[in-house]
Amino acid sequence: MNVMTRIKQKLRSFFRQPVFFQLFFLPTWCVLGLARMLVLCIPFRHIAPRLGHHAGVYAAVPLIASETIPRARQISRLVTTTARYCPWNANCFAQAITARLWLGIYDIPYALYFGLKKNEDQQLLAHAWVCAGPVCVTGGESFQEFTVVSMFISNPELTEES
Template sequence: MKITGHPIQDYIFLLEAIITSMFYRFLLIFFPMKRIAALMGNNRTIDATITNAKEQETIQQIKIAINRTKRLALWRFMCFEQGLTAKKMLKRQKINSTIYFGLSKTPDNKLKAHAWLKAGDLFITGGKGHQQFKVLDSFS
């Protein structure tokens, strides 16, 4: 079934991304990071491989939903929230992923943080410019 030219699954993923991002934003405001870290998964990196076209299609749909949510969100929806939201969505689809947290220094010696999410070799969120950050931690 299609609504205005888009498959219904696109709208389902968009709704899921909006609700999940609001949930994580709420958690980040009201709960300490230690509690939120427990929701991120195991403290390690898994190099999961994306084995079939169905998983690749699902990943693409989730990436699109995250990008649409970025444009629609009236709340903070930066790299950290995007990574957490996409990770949760992939987990619901039984697709393994790893979220990375990194730091770098700006020319004026200020610290800059970044988060990015990968499933296998595919970047889901935050892939642009991730090379300039030193990985501090990752969760799978």
């Protein structure tokens, strides 16, 4: 298949996407790039306060209104699909930052998790993921695979300390 045919296919596919996806694909692509730069250049202690309210090591998922579930799914699809088209490594942390931004803009409660696990070689692997109610926005269903070591939430009233 030649290059022009491939480009035409991609464009047709893009214009078949929902308007939300078409409108926010380029901004999301840019935010993923900025998020990746942040992760590489800025220490975590400076990024953490912008992720939400630190809620410890809980593995709780905030409830969301049923009418916001479709928007959370749209954000999930937007971020995960856009990440595949980045020429840089739009890893789980960059995707989590981007999803957190979009969920915050739409005022959808979220929880951003950091987890660890050991692989077969006993090396420690880290992962970040975001959930909003029943929607795993980025990072997939990671609760069974990773041990939650930190959680940030959009709403401080969701913590036990309140």
